[in-house]
Amino acid sequence: MEMGKVYNSKVVEEKWCKYWIENKTFSARIDKNKKPFTIVIPPANVTGSLHMGHALNATLQDIIIRFKKLQGYNTLWVPGTDHGGIATQNVVEKLLKKEGKTKYDLGREKFLEKMWQWRSETGDTILDQLKTIGCGLDWDRVAFTMDEKRSKAVKKAFVQMFDNGLIYRGKRLVNWCSRCGTALSDIEVEYADEKSNLWHIKYPLKDSDGYVVVATTRPETMLGDTAVAVNQDDDRYTRLVGKTLTLPLVNREIKIISDYVVDKSFGTGVVKVTPAHDATDNEIAKRSNLETIEIIDVNGEIINAPEKYLGLSVEEARKEIVKDLEEAGFLVKIEDYTHSVGKCYRCLAKIEPLMSEQWFLNVGEMSKKAVDAANDGRTVFCPQSWKKPYVLWLENLRDWCISRQIWWGHRIPVYYCVNEQGNKTNCKPVASFEKPEKCPCCKGKNFVQDEDVLDTWFSSALWPISVFNWGEDENNEDLKYFYPTSVLATGHEIIYLWVARMAQFGLEFMKDVPYNGVFIHGIVRDKHGKKMSKSLGNVVDPREIMEKYGTDVLRFALAQAAAPGRDMQILEESFLAARNFANKIWNASRFVIMNLEGMGKLDDNIYPSELADEWIISEFANTASKVKTAYESYNIDTASREIYDFFWTKYCDWYIELSKIRIMSADRNVKRQILSILVHMLKSTLQLLSPVMPFITSEIWDILNKDDENAKIIAESFLAVIPGCINQESAASQSVIPERLNRESILEKMKNIQDVIVKIRTLRSEMNISPAVQIKALFNILDNNKKQIVKENENYIKQLL
RNA sequence: GGGCAGUUAGCUCAGCUGGAAGAGCAUUUCCCUUACAAGGAAGAGGUCGCAGGUUCAAGUCCUGCACUGCCCACCA
Numbered sequence: 001m002e003m004g005k006v007y008n009s010k011v012v013e014e015k016w017c018k019y020w021i022e023n024k025t026f027s028a029r030i031d032k033n034k035k036p037f038t039i040v041i042p043p044a045n046v047t048g049s050l051h052m053g054h055a056l057n058a059t060l061q062d063i064i065i066r067f068k069k070l071q072g073y074n075t076l077w078v079p080g081t082d083h084g085g086i087a088t089q090n091v092v093e094k095l096l097k098k099e100g101k102t103k104y105d106l107g108r109e110k111f112l113e114k115m116w117q118w119r120s121e122t123g124d125t126i127l128d129q130l131k132t133i134g135c136g137l138d139w140d141r142v143a144f145t146m147d148e149k150r151s152k153a154v155k156k157a158f159v160q161m162f163d164n165g166l167i168y169r170g171k172r173l174v175n176w177c178s179r180c181g182t183a184l185s186d187i188e189v190e191y192a193d194e195k196s197n198l199w200h201i202k203y204p205l206k207d208s209d210g211y212v213v214v215a216t217t218r219p220e221t222m223l224g225d226t227a228v229a230v231n232q233d234d235d236r237y238t239r240l241v242g243k244t245l246t247l248p249l250v251n252r253e254i255k256i257i258s259d260y261v262v263d264k265s266f267g268t269g270v271v272k273v274t275p276a277h278d279a280t281d282n283e284i285a286k287r288s289n290l291e292t293i294e295i296i297d298v299n300g301e302i303i304n305a306p307e308k309y310l311g312l313s314v315e316e317a318r319k320e321i322v323k324d325l326e327e328a329g330f331l332v333k334i335e336d337y338t339h340s341v342g343k344c345y346r347c348l349a350k351i352e353p354l355m356s357e358q359w360f361l362n363v364g365e366m367s368k369k370a371v372d373a374a375n376d377g378r379t380v381f382c383p384q385s386w387k388k389p390y391v392l393w394l395e396n397l398r399d400w401c402i403s404r405q406i407w408w409g410h411r412i413p414v415y416y417c418v419n420e421q422g423n424k425t426n427c428k429p430v431a432s433f434e435k436p437e438k439c440p441c442c443k444g445k446n447f448v449q450d451e452d453v454l455d456t457w458f459s460s461a462l463w464p465i466s467v468f469n470w471g472e473d474e475n476n477e478d479l480k481y482f483y484p485t486s487v488l489a490t491g492h493e494i495i496y497l498w499v500a501r502m503a504q505f506g507l508e509f510m511k512d513v514p515y516n517g518v519f520i521h522g523i524v525r526d527k528h529g530k531k532m533s534k535s536l537g538n539v540v541d542p543r544e545i546m547e548k549y550g551t552d553v554l555r556f557a558l559a560q561a562a563a564p565g566r567d568m569q570i571l572e573e574s575f576l577a578a579r580n581f582a583n584k585i586w587n588a589s590r591f592v593i594m595n596l597e598g599m600g601k602l603d604d605n606i607y608p609s610e611l612a613d614e615w616i617i618s619e620f621a622n623t624a625s626k627v628k629t630a631y632e633s634y635n636i637d638t639a640s641r642e643i644y645d646f647f648w649t650k651y652c653d654w655y656i657e658l659s660k661i662r663i664m665s666a667d668r669n670v671k672r673q674i675l676s677i678l679v680h681m682l683k684s685t686l687q688l689l690s691p692v693m694p695f696i697t698s699e700i701w702d703i704l705n706k707d708d709e710n711a712k713i714i715a716e717s718f719l720a721v722i723p724g725c726i727n728q729e730s731a732a733s734q735s736v737i738p739e740r741l742n743r744e745s746i747l748e749k750m751k752n753i754q755d756v757i758v759k760i761r762t763l764r765s766e767m768n769i770s771p772a773v774q775i776k777a778l779f780n781i782l783d784n785n786k787k788q789i790v791k792e793n794e795n796y797i798k799q800l801l
Numbered sequence: 802g803g804g805c806a807g808u809u810a811g812c813u814c815a816g817c818u819g820g821a822a823g824a825g826c827a828u829u830u831c832c833c834u835u836a837c838a839a840g841g842a843a844g845a846g847g848u849c850g851c852a853g854g855u856u857c858a859a860g861u862c863c864u865g866c867a868c869u870g871c872c873c874a875c876c877a
Contacts, residue, residue, distance in 0.1 A: 003836095216877060217876090218877085263876085263877080270877090273877090278877075280875035281875085282875090283875060284875085338876095339876055386805090388804075389805070389873075392804080393872095393873075396874090492872085493872095525870095563814090563815085566807085566814095567870085568814090569813065569814085570813090573812080573813070573825075573826045573827085574813070574825080576825090578825095580825090581839095584836090584837065584839085586836085586837080587836040587837035587839095590836045591836035594836070595836095635817090637814095638815080641815070644824090644825095645824080652836090657841090758842085
């Protein structure tokens with residue numbers, strides 16, 4: 001290809017994307033002679049299209065994979081997508097709504113057909129976009145959390161845990177989203193502060209004229225109050241404990257109880273207890289054996305209440321009840337009050353805590369095992385600071401509500417025995433892959449399957465084992481070879497939702513952690529520090545950046561900003577800087593390639609003949625060593641910066657500049673010697689950089705090696721310019737520098753010479769003297785130290801000026 | 802209420818185990834020198850959030866405080 005002055009990313013990127021896929025460069029098969037290095041991609045939701053967060057996450061993983069491949073590992077990076085449960089169902093429901101239909105109009109079966117159709121039309125968008133980023137994924141292994149193999153894994157896991165008694169059904173207080181019409185797990189609720197009021201309400205004592213005043217943010221739930229609680233140490237109320245109150249509007253008799261959780265200093269120090277609609281109250285009720293009265297149903301409507309409130313929505317009921325309380329003289333005052341309110345993480349509707357029958361997973365033992373794995377170093381966090389919150393979360397985890405009242409997802413493989421009329425019998429439900437032949441209990445042959453589906457995170461939790469086909473064969477060779485995976489790279493927003501659950505399931509089913517390392521990277525934020533999200537309308541579309549500047553530029557800008565665990569702002573300027581760097585690489589390469597014209601094929605040896613040669617080699621070795629350490633510890637930002645600095649300020653600004661003068665006056669043989677180092681330094685740097693900027697480096701590599709069939713792509717392992725400087729089994733940085741090159745003394749000498757040259761250039765510039773004036777003219781102006789250096793290196797410096 | 806990050810040049814950020822303040826962008830001056838003006842050379846710009854402490858020596862370690870952000874919590 002013609003090397004123009006400016007690097008043209010378009011053609012190059014298309015070429016290499018195609019090349020890597022067609023040649024299956026990143027397809028991995030078991031090779032017992034090589035160590036595996038495995039990553040499973042965090043499966044993107046099928047509703048997704050590439051945003052900056054994906055681009056960052058994918059780029060970082062690709063950098064790690066490409067680096068490990070260069071080091072000689074048998075690398076595997078598994079691609080895939082997630083069915084995305086509620087989120088995806090909501091998308092399709094919205095589409096239906098545009099046609100004026102609801103999912104109920106279609107019915108479950110037709111609706112699911114629609115879902116599958118939609119998923120087959122648009123579900124792979126994100127994968128295609130990952131290809132354009134250059135991701136070295138094994139495209140022969142694409143997985144989907146709801147495809148056949150993954151479904152088998154889900155059923156297998158469920159049945160196993162069900163049979164072990166870990167999965168149980170129970171009626172409990174759950175987080176209910178009445179917009180999505182389903183229960184959610186604790187972690188799927190997002191809390192946000194909201195301005196509201198604190199209503200102070202009189203609750204009269206039954207046997208006297210006295211009363212207590214409760215303060216509440218939810219007056220409407222008084223309909224379901226079954227007690228009033230005070231702190232046992234609260235002198236104001238201790239004498240009242242055990243007395244009976246008459247619940248206003250309802251006229252039910254309720255007791256005053258004491259509980260440690262009540263804060264004397266909050267509100268009036270008296271809490272109304274609504275066990276069916278508040279988590280704290282539910283706990284109090286358990287401790288004091290209180291009755292639970294449900295007054296809000298799954299549609300968000302009032303039930304079990306005086307007639308006038310029946311069927312009202314929660315908000316209507318609140319208005320009515322406050323009005324009625326006021327009219328009846330029970331309302332003492334209304335204060336302004338801001339408190340946090342739970343919202344559905346998918347639709348942002350208010351969460352209603354209510355009683356509902358659901359499937360739960362007992363996570364106690366699994367959590368302990370995951371905690372142990374984090375504590376004993378089987379799973380290592382990068383940065384380490386994430387370990388503590390991770391462990392804390394696992395230690396305080398409540399049982400996981402795994403059933404969802406939606407249609408899109410893995411249907412719960414539990415079957416209920418039914419009689420001739422289709423009514424459920426009292427037989428124990430059975431969990432199994434297929435509909436059972438006959439009931440183990442009554443030998444009946446009729447069954448209905450549970451209506452609910454599993455939390456989408458259930459199948460995600462199985463991802464590291466399901467992608468290796470654990471569901472069909474838990475002893476297969478791939479699983480043995482590639483599991484546990486080497487590292488999991490993700491943002492911190494799904495540590496609990498996903499990372500912790502994978503650890504639990506991995507340890508449960510494989511008796512081993514699913515990943516040895518967890519690399520937590522930051523979140524991309526906009527210039528105001530806000531998280532980029534569609535709803536805020538502040539997204540910088542990575543595809544626009546790729547279009548405008550090229551994919552390598554996008555990758556470099558992201559890589560260079562990706563300090564582990566730190567959120568980052570990506571501004572337009574960071575892309576400009578990266579664009580300039582890409583151009584610099586292109587042009588420096590152009591310089592080298594131009595000088596190679598007519599020089600014939602250089603051999604693989606290098607011929608350092610001057611201080612500058614030794615200096616650049618020594619500097620490269622130093623850089624390579626730092627870069628290696630940085631890549632290996634996932635300090636991708638450091639790696640990128642080190643390469644940038646070496647290439648620009650050392651290789652280009654000094655080495656190439658010095659070489660120009662040398663080349664001009666050199667004969668063919670000397671020129672070949674100088675070029676041997678120029679070329680090798682260039683190639684070596686290209687390799688170091690290739691994980692971050694694979695396109696431009698591959699392209700230049702290809703041009704440099706156009707006559708060499710063996711070096712078609714940047715490749716399987718590093719150059720041996722400086723033996724062992726970067727390979728898997730490399731030694732420490734000191735030993736990689738050829739022995740006769742004493743780094744300290746080279747640096748010292750080179751520094752002195754650079755100082756003199758800079759000084760002389762400055763003098764020329766200040767005195768407005770033409771470059772032709774030789775050192776002698778300027779010699780007298782130099783200080784003694786520099787004079788000495790000039791004397792010692794006169795010939796050399798003359799040559800370089 | 803608890804936990805975790807951050808606070809370094811006008812802006813975005815590097816500065817790991819303590820030893821003479823760094824990069825990119827922006828800015829000033831000069832240079833279209835045949836790799837690159839998306840470039841080169843030289844320069845200006847910082848009491849490293851505040852207050853203490855440890856040390857011969859502290860952005861770098863310790864304590865307290867302030868502000869910002871995030872996460873967790875049974876904030877009725």
